[in-house]
Amino acid sequence: MARLLKEPDLTFFYVLKRFIIFLINPLWFTLTCLFEFYTYLRPFRLCHFMFWHCIIWTTASHLYVVGQNSETVYLGWDSLAFFILVIIGVTPWAKVLLQCRKPKVQNLNHVILGFFGMISSIWIVFGCFLAMSFNFYYGTCARILLLTLLCSFFAYIFICNIGTHLYLILPPENQPFSGIKLHTILFGLFHLAVFYGTFCVSRYWPACSMLLLSSFVFCINAWSCFFTPSYILCEHRRNEWDMHDEPYDGIICHVAVRRNMGKMKDPMNLPTGFQLDDKLDISKLQYRTYRSFMY
Template sequence: MAYVSVANESENSKYLLHFVLIFVSNAARFADAWLKGSKRKDQNLNYVILGFVGMMVSVWTLAGCILAVEYKFHIEVFAMLYIPVLCAFIAFYSMIFNAYKDLYLMLPTENRPFFGNKRYVVVFGLFHLSVAYGSLFLTESWPLCCLLTFASFIFLVNAWSCFFTDSYILCEHRRYEWDMKDQPTDGIICHVVVRRNSGEMEKLPIDVQFDDKLNTSILVYRVLESRRGSRKED
């Protein structure tokens, strides 16, 4: 009976592993096609939100894998999940990576999570702190779990602030810090209003655009020489 139980568990693990690999493979293909299909020269707010959420899910999945392996639950499956999860993390990170864009986005100072006292930052911080504290008693890998919990907190508050911001700023890249003093100051090219969070606003001031009708072709900005040489033509 013990042999049959072990055999069934092994068979179930194979099916689960097969399902996970198919899911990860299809998700990777979808993400690759999505990113390649985007020819925008500006950083997209929705991609940034998805990137932060994806990285948060990735670190929680990685923490779950650590606990599963430590408690010997489908070890062969969750041990093999480490690499796909890390690959997924890198893929989601590429969505917030702005070096390959001519214009990067920046939230207004008052909408940034660590500017002033934000209630959601305190709530999420207490939740993640309690999880990190609980990991001290659940696993011997608590230092890694605490690190992953801290990363999840950072990703979550950034995703939250990006999702609920009513506007953001598009800026051009500058090579050196002192170049930020050149006109336009701080490299600010355009203010963008997020329509879903802006209420019933109809008319916008000059040089301000809605995010769903953003037209970067009318914007005047500089491209760094290193970026100009490596950028692919659309």
């Protein structure tokens, strides 16, 4: 297994950019440092950003909500303790899943499944906040909320490319927010309408607004993945400046999605060496793998 031996390109502008990110958003700066490879966060970067901010914001909102009532304040610490204990219990299994069960090539269907799981989790949590705002099964909803957040971590694993040798990324023209598209407008209007209704009827609208924003981002990404006619397999790179090495951007192979090939503008003008997603064979592909310090 090879390792990157290139010296870091720590230019003044790079250090300045990282420092500004740290000042503006310490959480995101910390996450980008914790993820060992730059390419772990490269595809669906906005989804990674929204997921972690939504988890922290929602958990903090939950503690604030249950702490407002002296009769239910115990639910916050009770639920949080349960949440922490479950995380401690499932973390070893999550690591095993990443090490042993994670395919060497990221699968588009797994990514789509992960997005649908995250969207479902978001709306269940959203429903819990609405129910709690009307004191409907308050204690039950409080526990379901945190349990659903825990389940969202498993859905998040499906969109992560940690542990893979090749990860997928959508072509520039099929990126989630590339240009103004009809489905983006419709999803945006729907989430805005729900936000307006929530603002009018629920006192927990700040937490719900973060959930709706996350749902919007996840929906757009899920739509793009489900209907993309092709995607690109790339090898991992440890640092951002390594993306300029050959092959450029780490591109190894173009893959056509058979069910969506009819949506291509010119199905006959596919890149040389492309493969079909249902007959993908990586045995003849040449790519580098890098040993992770995590394993």
